[in-house]
Amino acid sequence: MKKKWLIGLSSILGLLLVTIVLFHTYEQKNSHTATDEVSSANTEKAHFKATPTIYLHGYGAGVHSTAGMIAYAERHNGAHKVLTAKISPAGKVELQGNWPRKTKRPLIQVILQDNKNSNYYTTREWFYNLILCLKQKYHIKQYNTVAHSMGNIMTLSYQLKYGQERDLPRLKKQVNLGAPFNGIIGLDEKPNHNYLLKNGKPKYMTQSYQYFLAHRHNFPNNVSVLNIFGNKENGTNSDDDVSCVSAQSLRYLLRGKVNYHEIEIKGAAGQHSKLHDNYKVDQIIGRFLWPK
Structure with missing residues:
Protein backbone atom coordinates (compact mmCIF):
# COMPACT_ATOMS: atom_id res chain seq x y z
CA MET A 1 0.00 0.00 0.00
CA LYS A 2 2.81 2.33 0.98
CA LYS A 3 4.66 1.45 -2.24
CA LYS A 4 1.64 2.31 -4.37
CA TRP A 5 1.30 5.62 -2.54
CA LEU A 6 4.94 6.50 -3.22
CA ILE A 7 4.58 5.59 -6.91
CA GLY A 8 1.50 7.82 -7.16
CA LEU A 9 3.25 10.70 -5.44
CA SER A 10 6.26 10.34 -7.73
CA SER A 11 3.98 10.40 -10.78
CA ILE A 12 2.27 13.57 -9.56
CA LEU A 13 5.59 15.29 -8.80
CA GLY A 14 6.97 14.27 -12.19
CA LEU A 15 3.91 15.62 -13.99
CA LEU A 16 4.17 18.85 -12.01
CA LEU A 17 7.85 19.20 -12.90
CA VAL A 18 7.13 18.67 -16.60
CA THR A 19 4.34 21.25 -16.43
CA ILE A 20 6.65 23.80 -14.79
CA VAL A 21 9.37 23.24 -17.40
CA LEU A 22 6.90 23.53 -20.29
CA PHE A 23 5.35 26.68 -18.82
CA HIS A 24 8.79 28.27 -18.34
CA THR A 25 9.76 27.42 -21.92
CA TYR A 26 6.47 28.89 -23.20
CA GLU A 27 7.00 32.10 -21.22
CA GLN A 28 10.53 32.50 -22.56
CA LYS A 29 9.37 31.93 -26.11
CA ASN A 30 6.53 34.44 -25.80
CA SER A 31 8.85 36.94 -24.16
CA HIS A 32 11.32 36.70 -27.04
CA THR A 33 8.53 36.86 -29.59
CA ALA A 34 7.06 40.00 -28.03
CA THR A 35 10.51 41.61 -27.84
CA ASP A 36 11.19 40.73 -31.46
CA GLU A 37 7.88 42.24 -32.53
CA VAL A 38 8.54 45.48 -30.67
CA SER A 39 12.07 45.61 -32.02
CA SER A 40 10.78 45.01 -35.55
CA ALA A 41 8.15 47.70 -35.16
CA ASN A 42 10.72 50.18 -33.82
CA THR A 43 13.04 49.38 -36.70
CA GLU A 44 10.22 49.92 -39.15
CA LYS A 45 9.43 53.31 -37.63
CA ALA A 46 13.06 54.31 -37.37
CA HIS A 47 13.55 53.97 -41.12
CA PHE A 48 10.96 56.65 -41.90
CA LYS A 49 12.23 59.52 -39.78
CA ALA A 50 12.73 61.78 -42.84
CA THR A 51 10.15 64.50 -43.38
CA PRO A 52 8.23 63.98 -46.64
CA THR A 53 7.21 66.94 -48.78
CA ILE A 54 3.75 66.68 -50.30
CA TYR A 55 3.04 68.45 -53.62
CA LEU A 56 -0.56 69.44 -54.50
CA HIS A 57 -1.88 70.85 -57.76
CA GLY A 58 -4.63 73.37 -58.32
CA TYR A 59 -8.09 73.49 -59.88
CA GLY A 60 -8.38 71.55 -63.13
CA ALA A 61 -4.69 70.59 -63.03
CA GLY A 62 -2.84 67.34 -62.59
CA VAL A 63 0.52 65.63 -62.76
CA HIS A 64 2.20 68.28 -64.95
CA SER A 65 1.39 71.07 -62.50
CA THR A 66 3.90 69.91 -59.89
CA ALA A 67 6.18 67.70 -62.03
CA GLY A 68 8.62 70.53 -62.81
CA MET A 69 9.08 71.50 -59.17
CA ILE A 70 9.63 67.87 -58.20
CA ALA A 71 12.16 67.38 -61.02
CA TYR A 72 14.09 70.47 -59.89
CA ALA A 73 14.18 69.25 -56.28
CA GLU A 74 15.54 65.90 -57.47
CA ARG A 75 18.24 67.51 -59.62
CA HIS A 76 19.37 70.27 -57.27
CA ASN A 77 18.22 69.55 -53.71
CA GLY A 78 19.07 65.89 -53.19
CA ALA A 79 15.38 64.97 -52.97
CA HIS A 80 13.66 61.92 -54.45
CA LYS A 81 10.08 61.28 -55.48
CA VAL A 82 8.98 58.15 -53.67
CA LEU A 83 5.21 58.04 -54.04
CA THR A 84 2.31 59.17 -56.17
CA ALA A 85 -0.88 59.49 -54.13
CA LYS A 86 -4.02 59.23 -56.25
CA ILE A 87 -7.19 60.35 -54.49
CA SER A 88 -10.53 59.23 -55.89
CA PRO A 89 -13.70 61.36 -55.95
CA ALA A 90 -14.83 59.36 -52.91
CA GLY A 91 -11.63 60.28 -51.05
CA LYS A 92 -9.96 56.86 -51.34
CA VAL A 93 -6.17 57.09 -51.35
CA GLU A 94 -4.08 54.86 -53.61
CA LEU A 95 -0.32 55.02 -53.06
CA GLN A 96 1.91 54.05 -55.97
CA GLY A 97 5.69 53.80 -55.94
CA ASN A 98 8.46 52.71 -53.63
CA TRP A 99 9.72 54.57 -50.56
CA PRO A 100 13.26 53.37 -49.75
CA ARG A 101 13.57 53.53 -46.00
CA LYS A 102 16.73 55.62 -45.95
CA THR A 103 15.56 58.34 -48.34
CA LYS A 104 16.56 61.66 -46.75
CA ARG A 105 14.25 64.01 -48.65
CA PRO A 106 11.23 62.02 -49.87
CA LEU A 107 8.71 63.69 -52.18
CA ILE A 108 5.07 62.71 -52.62
CA GLN A 109 3.01 63.90 -55.59
CA VAL A 110 -0.76 64.11 -55.10
CA ILE A 111 -3.15 63.64 -58.02
CA LEU A 112 -6.83 64.45 -57.47
CA GLN A 113 -9.03 62.48 -59.84
CA ASP A 114 -11.84 64.96 -59.23
CA ASN A 115 -9.62 67.95 -59.93
CA LYS A 116 -12.44 70.50 -60.24
CA ASN A 117 -13.93 70.02 -56.79
CA SER A 118 -13.50 73.37 -55.01
CA ASN A 119 -15.56 72.42 -51.95
CA TYR A 120 -12.93 72.63 -49.23
CA GLY A 151 -4.42 73.16 -53.56
CA ASN A 152 -3.62 75.77 -50.92
CA ILE A 153 -7.27 76.02 -49.90
CA MET A 154 -7.43 72.25 -49.55
CA THR A 155 -4.44 72.18 -47.19
CA LEU A 156 -5.38 75.35 -45.30
CA SER A 157 -8.89 74.11 -44.55
CA TYR A 158 -7.40 70.81 -43.37
CA GLN A 159 -5.11 72.63 -40.94
CA LEU A 160 -7.98 74.77 -39.66
CA LYS A 161 -9.85 71.59 -38.70
CA TYR A 162 -7.14 69.07 -37.82
CA GLY A 163 -4.03 71.19 -37.27
CA GLN A 164 -4.06 70.87 -33.49
CA GLU A 165 -4.80 67.12 -33.38
CA ARG A 166 -1.97 65.58 -31.35
CA ASP A 167 -2.35 62.07 -32.75
CA LEU A 168 -1.82 63.22 -36.35
CA PRO A 169 1.50 64.06 -38.04
CA ARG A 170 2.37 67.75 -37.72
CA LEU A 171 2.92 70.32 -40.45
CA LYS A 172 6.53 71.55 -40.41
CA LYS A 173 6.87 73.82 -43.46
CA GLN A 174 4.25 75.14 -45.87
CA VAL A 175 4.83 76.65 -49.31
CA ASN A 176 1.97 78.51 -51.02
CA LEU A 177 1.96 79.39 -54.72
CA GLY A 178 -0.66 81.71 -56.23
CA ALA A 179 -3.05 81.03 -53.36
CA PRO A 180 -6.57 82.56 -53.55
CA PHE A 181 -7.04 82.90 -49.80
CA ASN A 182 -9.43 85.85 -50.14
CA GLY A 183 -11.05 85.61 -53.53
CA ILE A 184 -10.48 84.86 -57.22
CA ILE A 185 -10.61 87.52 -59.91
CA GLY A 186 -13.75 87.15 -61.99
CA LEU A 187 -15.55 85.08 -59.37
CA ASP A 188 -15.68 87.09 -56.16
CA GLU A 189 -13.11 89.85 -56.71
CA LYS A 190 -12.26 92.60 -59.16
CA PRO A 191 -8.75 93.89 -59.90
CA ASN A 192 -7.62 96.67 -57.55
CA HIS A 193 -10.87 96.56 -55.58
CA ASN A 194 -9.54 95.17 -52.31
CA TYR A 195 -6.66 96.46 -50.21
CA LEU A 196 -4.92 95.80 -46.91
CA LEU A 197 -5.45 98.04 -43.91
CA LYS A 198 -2.52 99.28 -41.81
CA ASN A 199 -2.78 96.26 -39.52
CA GLY A 200 -2.69 93.90 -42.51
CA LYS A 201 -6.36 93.04 -42.37
CA PRO A 202 -8.03 92.95 -45.81
CA LYS A 203 -10.69 95.64 -46.26
CA TYR A 204 -13.09 93.19 -47.90
CA MET A 205 -13.39 89.55 -46.92
CA THR A 206 -15.03 86.72 -48.82
CA GLN A 207 -17.31 84.29 -47.01
CA SER A 208 -14.58 81.67 -47.16
CA TYR A 209 -11.98 84.02 -45.70
CA GLN A 210 -14.32 84.90 -42.85
CA TYR A 211 -14.67 81.19 -42.13
CA PHE A 212 -10.88 80.78 -42.17
CA LEU A 213 -10.51 83.72 -39.82
CA ALA A 214 -13.03 82.27 -37.37
CA HIS A 215 -11.04 79.02 -37.19
CA ARG A 216 -7.49 80.40 -37.30
CA HIS A 217 -6.83 79.17 -33.75
CA ASN A 218 -6.71 75.58 -35.06
CA PHE A 219 -3.75 76.25 -37.34
CA PRO A 220 -0.65 74.60 -35.83
CA ASN A 221 1.84 76.87 -34.09
CA ASN A 222 5.49 77.45 -35.02
CA VAL A 223 5.13 76.38 -38.65
CA SER A 224 7.42 78.02 -41.22
CA VAL A 225 5.28 79.46 -44.02
CA LEU A 226 6.49 80.73 -47.40
CA ASN A 227 3.84 82.59 -49.41
CA ILE A 228 4.81 83.19 -53.06
CA PHE A 229 2.46 85.26 -55.25
CA GLY A 230 2.63 86.79 -58.70
CA ASN A 231 2.21 90.33 -60.00
CA LYS A 232 2.28 90.62 -63.78
CA GLU A 233 2.64 94.39 -63.43
CA ASN A 234 -0.04 94.91 -66.06
CA GLY A 235 -2.12 97.26 -63.93
CA THR A 236 -4.22 94.56 -62.20
CA ASN A 237 -1.82 93.88 -59.30
CA SER A 238 -2.49 90.20 -59.79
CA ASP A 239 -1.22 87.06 -61.50
CA ASP A 240 -4.32 87.24 -63.77
CA ASP A 241 -6.35 84.95 -61.50
CA VAL A 242 -5.34 85.85 -57.94
CA SER A 243 -4.75 89.39 -56.71
CA CYS A 244 -1.75 90.22 -54.58
CA VAL A 245 -4.14 91.26 -51.81
CA SER A 246 -5.96 87.91 -51.91
CA ALA A 247 -2.69 86.01 -51.56
CA GLN A 248 -1.28 88.40 -48.95
CA SER A 249 -4.39 88.04 -46.80
CA LEU A 250 -2.70 84.93 -45.39
CA ARG A 251 -0.38 87.11 -43.30
CA TYR A 252 -3.26 88.53 -41.24
CA LEU A 253 -4.92 85.13 -41.00
CA LEU A 254 -1.86 83.48 -39.45
CA ARG A 255 -0.52 86.48 -37.52
CA GLY A 256 1.25 85.59 -34.30
CA LYS A 257 1.14 81.83 -34.98
CA VAL A 258 3.80 81.08 -37.60
CA ASN A 259 7.18 82.08 -38.97
CA TYR A 260 5.90 83.89 -42.06
CA HIS A 261 7.69 84.95 -45.26
CA GLU A 262 6.25 86.23 -48.53
CA ILE A 263 7.84 86.79 -51.93
CA GLU A 264 6.38 88.61 -54.92
CA ILE A 265 7.28 87.40 -58.42
CA LYS A 266 6.99 90.32 -60.83
CA GLY A 267 6.46 90.50 -64.58
CA ALA A 268 5.46 87.80 -67.04
CA ALA A 269 7.03 85.12 -64.82
CA GLY A 270 4.45 86.01 -62.16
CA GLN A 271 1.52 84.74 -64.25
CA HIS A 272 -0.64 82.31 -62.28
CA SER A 273 0.24 79.08 -64.11
CA LYS A 274 3.87 80.06 -64.63
CA LEU A 275 4.51 80.20 -60.91
CA HIS A 276 4.89 76.43 -60.79
CA ASP A 277 7.11 76.38 -63.89
CA ASN A 278 9.57 79.01 -62.76
CA TYR A 279 13.27 78.31 -62.19
CA LYS A 280 13.58 81.19 -59.71
CA VAL A 281 10.59 79.91 -57.74
CA ASP A 282 12.11 76.43 -57.69
CA GLN A 283 15.32 77.85 -56.25
CA ILE A 284 13.44 79.79 -53.57
CA ILE A 285 11.44 76.71 -52.54
CA GLY A 286 14.57 74.57 -52.37
CA ARG A 287 16.37 77.03 -50.10
CA PHE A 288 13.30 77.30 -47.87
CA LEU A 289 12.64 73.57 -47.48
CA TRP A 290 16.23 72.33 -47.32
CA PRO A 291 18.58 75.14 -46.28
CA LYS A 292 22.27 74.28 -46.44
Missing part, protein backbone atom coordinates in the same frame (compact mmCIF):
# COMPACT_ATOMS: atom_id res chain seq x y z
CA TYR A 121 -15.20 70.87 -46.74
CA THR A 122 -14.80 67.83 -49.01
CA THR A 123 -11.20 68.21 -50.16
CA ARG A 124 -9.87 68.70 -46.63
CA GLU A 125 -11.21 65.23 -45.79
CA TRP A 126 -9.35 63.86 -48.78
CA PHE A 127 -6.15 65.36 -47.39
CA TYR A 128 -6.99 63.92 -43.98
CA ASN A 129 -7.29 60.46 -45.56
CA LEU A 130 -3.87 60.93 -47.17
CA ILE A 131 -2.17 62.00 -43.94
CA LEU A 132 -3.78 59.13 -42.04
CA CYS A 133 -2.67 56.67 -44.71
CA LEU A 134 0.94 57.94 -44.57
CA LYS A 135 0.90 57.74 -40.79
CA GLN A 136 -0.37 54.16 -40.73
CA LYS A 137 1.87 52.82 -43.48
CA TYR A 138 5.05 54.85 -43.05
CA HIS A 139 4.75 56.15 -39.47
CA ILE A 140 5.48 59.75 -40.46
CA LYS A 141 5.65 62.26 -37.62
CA GLN A 142 5.69 65.49 -39.65
CA TYR A 143 5.53 66.70 -43.25
CA ASN A 144 5.90 69.72 -45.55
CA THR A 145 3.47 70.89 -48.22
CA VAL A 146 3.97 72.68 -51.54
CA ALA A 147 0.65 73.69 -53.09
CA HIS A 148 -0.45 75.71 -56.10
CA SER A 149 -3.68 77.70 -56.43
CA MET A 150 -6.70 75.79 -55.05
